[in-house]
Amino acid sequence: MLLRGVLLAVQALQLAGALDLPAGSCAFEENTCGFDSVLQFQPWFLNEEGHYIYVDTSFAKQGEKAVLLSSDLQAEEWSCLRLVYQITASSRFPSDTSRLNLYVRFEDESFDRLLWSAKEPSDSWLIASLDLQNSSKKFKILIEGVLGQGNTASIALFEIKMTTGYCIECDFEENHLCGFVNRWNPNVNWFVGGGNIRNSPSILPQDHTFKNELGHYMYVDSVYVKHFQEVAQLISPMTTAPMSGCLSFYYQLQQGNDNIFSLYTRDGAGLYEEIWKMDKPGNGVWNLAEVEFSAPYPMEVIFEVAFNGPKGGYVALDDISFSPVHCQNQTELPFSAMEASCNFEEDLCNFYQDKEGPGWTRVKVKPNMYRAGDHTSGIGYYLLANTKFTSQPGYIGRLYGPSLPGNLQYCLRFYYAIYGFLKMSDTLAVYIFEENHVVQEKIWSVLESPRGVWMQAEITFKKPMPTKVVFMSLCKSFWDCGLVALDDITVQLGSCSSPEGLPPPPGECTFEQDECAFTQERRNRSSWHRRRGETPTSYTGPKGDHTTGVGYYMYIEASHMVYGQKAHLLSWPLRGVTGKHCLTFFYHMYGAGTGLLSVYLKRAGDSEESLLWRRRGEQSISWLRALIEYSCESQHQVIFEAIRGVSIRSDIAIDDVKFQAGPCSEMEDMTQQSSGYSEDLNEIEF
Numbered sequence: 195m196l197l198r199g200v201l202l203a204v205q206a207l208q209l210a211g212a213l214d215l216p217a218g219s220c221a222f223e224e225n226t227c228g229f230d231s232v233l234q235f236q237p238w239f240l241n242e243e244g245h246y247i248y249v250d251t252s253f254a255k256q257g258e259k260a261v262l263l264s265s266d267l268q269a270e271e272w273s274c275l276r277l278v279y280q281i282t283a284s285s286r287f288p289s290d291t292s293r294l295n296l297y298v299r300f301e302d303e304s305f306d307r308l309l310w311s312a313k314e315p316s317d318s319w320l321i322a323s324l325d326l327q328n329s330s331k332k333f334k335i336l337i338e339g340v341l342g343q344g345n346t347a348s349i350a351l352f353e354i355k356m357t358t359g360y361c362i363e364c365d366f367e368e369n370h371l372c373g374f375v376n377r378w379n380p381n382v383n384w385f386v387g388g389g390n391i392r393n394s395p396s397i398l399p400q401d402h403t404f405k406n407e408l409g410h411y412m413y414v415d416s417v418y419v420k421h422f423q424e425v426a427q428l429i430s431p432m433t434t435a436p437m438s439g440c441l442s443f444y445y446q447l448q449q450g451n452d453n454i455f456s457l458y459t460r461d462g463a464g465l466y467e468e469i470w471k472m473d474k475p476g477n478g479v480w481n482l483a484e485v486e487f488s489a490p491y492p493m494e495v496i497f498e499v500a501f502n503g504p505k506g507g508y509v510a511l512d513d514i515s516f517s518p519v520h521c522q523n524q525t526e527l528p529f530s531a532m533e534a535s536c537n538f539e540e541d542l543c544n545f546y547q548d549k550e551g552p553g554w555t556r557v558k559v560k561p562n563m564y565r566a567g568d569h570t571s572g573i574g575y576y577l578l579a580n581t582k583f584t585s586q587p588g589y590i591g592r593l594y595g596p597s598l599p600g601n602l603q604y605c606l607r608f609y610y611a612i613y614g615f616l617k618m619s620d621t622l623a624v625y626i627f628e629e630n631h632v633v634q635e636k637i638w639s640v641l642e643s644p645r646g647v648w649m650q651a652e653i654t655f656k657k658p659m660p661t662k663v664v665f666m667s668l669c670k671s672f673w674d675c676g677l678v679a680l681d682d683i684t685v686q687l688g689s690c691s692s693p694e695g696l697p698p699p700p701g702e703c704t705f706e707q708d709e710c711a712f713t714q715e716r717r718n719r720s721s722w723h724r725r726r727g728e729t730p731t732s733y734t735g736p737k738g739d740h741t742t743g744v745g746y747y748m749y750i751e752a753s754h755m756v757y758g759q760k761a762h763l764l765s766w767p768l769r770g771v772t773g774k775h776c777l778t779f780f781y782h783m784y785g786a787g788t789g790l791l792s793v794y795l796k797r798a799g800d801s802e803e804s805l806l807w808r809r810r811g812e813q814s815i816s817w818l819r820a821l822i823e824y825s826c827e828s829q830h831q832v833i834f835e836a837i838r839g840v841s842i843r844s845d846i847a848i849d850d851v852k853f854q855a856g857p858c859s860e861m862e863d864m865t866q867q868s869s870g871y872s873e874d875l876n877e878i879e880f
Contacts, residue, residue, distance in 0.1 A: 218267045218275065218335060218356030222247050229337075229354070232261040238339075238351075249339050250348035256290075256341055260349075264335040266301075267356070272518075273326040274361040275335070276373065278352035283315035284344020291315050292342040292349050296324065301332040303855040304768035304775060304826075305700045310434065313342075319352050323361035323373040323431035360516045361431045362441070362495060365403045366410045373431035374412075382426040382501060387413040387510060402444045402480045402512040414499050416453065416506030423500050428511065430495040432462070440521035441487035441495065443514040444480045447472070448507025455509050457485060458496040463689055465603070466496075480512070484521040490531070490687040531604070534596050534663070534685035538568075538575045544596040545683075553591035554579050554667070554680070569609040569648040569681040569740075572780070572818035576681035579622075579667030594627075595663040598685070603656040605690040606663060608683040609648045609743075610640065614676025618642050622678045625664045626657060634664075648681070648817075649743035652690040700766065701853035705739070705746040710851075711766035712748075719754035722763045722836070734785030735845035740817040748834075749847035752787070755838040763834040767798070768853065770828040776858040777806075777822040777832060779851040783813040787841030791834070791848075793822060798829040806832075811839075817849065821858040 220227035223244045231237040236254040238247045249260035275296075283291045293313040297306035310324050335356075339349040364372035366386065376384045388401040388410040401409030414426040447455065457470035470485040487495070499509045536543035538556055547553045554577045559567055568576035579591045598604060606624070615621050623639035638653045663685075667678040703710035705724055714721050726746045729735030731753055739747040750761045781791055790810050794803035807822045832853075836846040 216356055216358075218264060218273075218354065220354050222351065222353065226262070228265040229262045229335075232263050236260040238262050246350045246352045248348055248350040249341065251341055251345050254341055256343045256347070258341055260339045260341075262337040262339075262351075263299075266332045266334060268330075268332050269326045269356075270328055270330060271358050272328045272360055273356055273358055274363075275324045275326055275354070275356045276361070276370070277310075277322045277324070277337075277354055278319050278370070279312070279322065280319050280350045280352070281313065281315050282317070282346065282348045282350075283342060284346045286344050290343035292347050293340045294349055295338040295340070296322075297336040297338065298326070299334040299336050299769075300329075300855065302771050302773050303701070304771055304830075305766075305853060306336055308700070321370055321373045321431075323434075325361050325433060325435040325437070326356070327435050360437065362433065362514065362516055364430075364514050366401075366412055366512060367403060371412075375429050377427040377429060379424065379426055381418045381420045382414055382416065382424050382499075384412050384414045384426055384428040384497075384511075387411050398508065399446050399478075399480070399510055402446075411510050411512035412497075413508050413510040415508045416501040416504055419501045419504045419506065422502060425498060425500045428497040429460075430514075432492050432494050433489040434492060436490045437516070437518065438488040438490070439486075439516060439518040440484055441514070441516050442482060442484045442521075443497075444482055444512045445472070446478070446480050446510040448478070448509075452502045453506035453509060454500040454502075456498050456500075457483075458498060459487075459489070459493045460496055461491065461493045461688065463691075465689070486521050487516070488687070531685045531687055534598060535683055537570045537682050538577055539570060542577075546594050548592050548594060554593045554665075566611065566646060566648075566679075567814060567816040567818070569611075569817075570819070572814060572816045576679055579678040579680070590669075591667040593665040593680070595665075595683070595685075598661050598663070600657055600659045600661065603654065603688055605686045605688055606653045606655070606683075607650060607686075607690065608665075609650055609681045611646060611648050611679040612640065612643065612676065613646055613679070617670070618645075620668055620670075621676065622680075623666045623668070624651075624653060625666060626655060627662045627664050628657075628659050644737055644743070647738040647743050648679075648740070649738070650741070654690045703851045704741045705748055705849060706741060709748070713764050713766075715762055715764070719751070720759050720761060720838075722748045722750060722761050722834075724748055729845045729847075731785075731842050731845060734788070734843040736782040736784070736817065736847050740780040740782075740849040747782075747847050747849040749782075749845055750836045750838065752785070752789075752838050752844035752846075753842040755844075757838060757840055758789075759838045761836045763836075763848075764796075765832040765851075765853075768826075768830050768832070770826050770830060771855075772825075772827055773855070774823055774825050774857040776854045776856060777820075777824070777852070778854070778858070779820055780817040780849045781809065781813075781820055782817050782847040782849075783809060783811070784815045785812060785839070785841075785843035785845055787839040787844040788812045788846065789839030789844050790837040791846050792837075793820075794833040794835060795824060795826060796831045796833055797826065798831075803833060823858045 220229055222240060236249055236258050238249050238260050240247050279294055281292050281294060291313045295308060296310045298309050299306045310322055341347050364374055387398050389408055398413060400407055401411045403409045412428055455472040456468055458466050458468050460466050497511055533544055536545055556575055557578045558575045568574040610622055612618055612621055619641055620639050624637055626635045626637055637655055638651060643649050665680060669675045700711060709724055724746050728737050729749060735749060739745040783791060788811050792805060793807040795806050796803045806824055807820060834848055838844050
């Protein structure tokens, strides 16, 4: 019942190095090479004739899982993990397909990180290429198959292969072509050349790798071109980890050619960007090209040849490689988006103002029920435009960011809060200034939003010339002034609204989509509730969530509870590991009758919980950050317990929970911040 697919395109995977596969690899010929089925789930079966392992609905029901776990692995150098797989769906239930997930389990983390997921059914074998960044940590590969509906649903694995190097590299000597694919065109396509293949009227070269006729390369020929500017594209696997450096390859063009050979990148949203074009005529030998390549987010590389007619000759390509150092012809260091980001905890970073005076001031306030703290931690620094104290109408405060190179797409995110203005529109705006400061363009301005709430703004922009981001605060008149606060500015390469990729690591939860893997022993009016906006009772609870200001958080509604009643929110089971863990989250405890918020650790098999952290009574009108450092070498859960206080003004909320491996590096800094305030501090009354 399992579709066999087309094996011919990938059989060389087993033949080449089958006797000496690298660690983390398996061809599933006679055994599973140390990849073992996890006992508490359905088993994977080895096909009697070899070649693959599988799980299907002959042995398991819809929704059941089969989990395969590798032995301990290590990738001290950058590695590429290739997975040859097939998912088949029942013809009766084509929409309810099976899913194949691949996780990485690091030795010091209590949760697994989802690296890749697929659910598209296919009648042939598919190849997934996954970059594994170099790390000194030991890890395991966990492969999870979840069966879909129907009696013919199945998942099969043909091979797993982990090799040193980058997935974008290829010498085209193996038949799987490193996961590169040809975009089909009826007239012109990329083909495998070499290896005594003679399927073209053109006289093709020897390959570059071995310098003989037995080696292989890719080529595209114009002999079948029918139309002007016919295009052939060879598309690399999508990158799965941030990388930056020098991409090099060898190419050869037939002399006197009539074609255009270019190299593009394409992101997940389908946005193309040309990064190289052949600018010299062909000379019949292999030429080296070096291109500065940066992939801070997932993208493909596309080798494209556009022919102007049937006399364009051929273009050959071989030995694509990547180095994390920059190309020799690169004179300027590449731009780092971190240079344009700042949380203002230490200083203004690379931001500055254009003149002296009451512009943007770096401030810090002691949070209590009347004063809001910063967005980063609730007790740190942020920027405040002191327009409330400005006497002249039309006052403008400008804050300049560092120079951003042109012709790159940027995602700008920041948090802002507005206080006191009668009319909020244009009290804060973001402009793009060209380097000569002659041309300016407004790309964002505040309209209406809740007052006194930290709100997130996201802006995607791209300009051909170097630019600077400028935050401008405007006081329109003496009678309508207020305060504008700014914090946590980040700049990233790419679009803010890129297509939905992998979910966040299971160690993080913002409650934006759901409650993640948190559970409750019982659900009723006195349980934890997921909510957005203000809580129903006045003078208690947050005005908005911590993540975006308009998103979701978890809270207890005190008016539904009696004094001393408890609500428990339990984390998913966390794996015990050696070393320290760091749990961070934001909590909101505002209201005259606020009760108790506690965090407990419950070890598997123990009836008692141990207290990790506790806060009692009203803490602040702001979201405050908590950091908890703990150790546990056995499976465990973390429990958030909220106890209702003496009155209905006792709402308690949490948001942005994050589990991290290792100690809380900021613990000492946070202690210093909360223990005292420097004398030169600006304290602002709201």
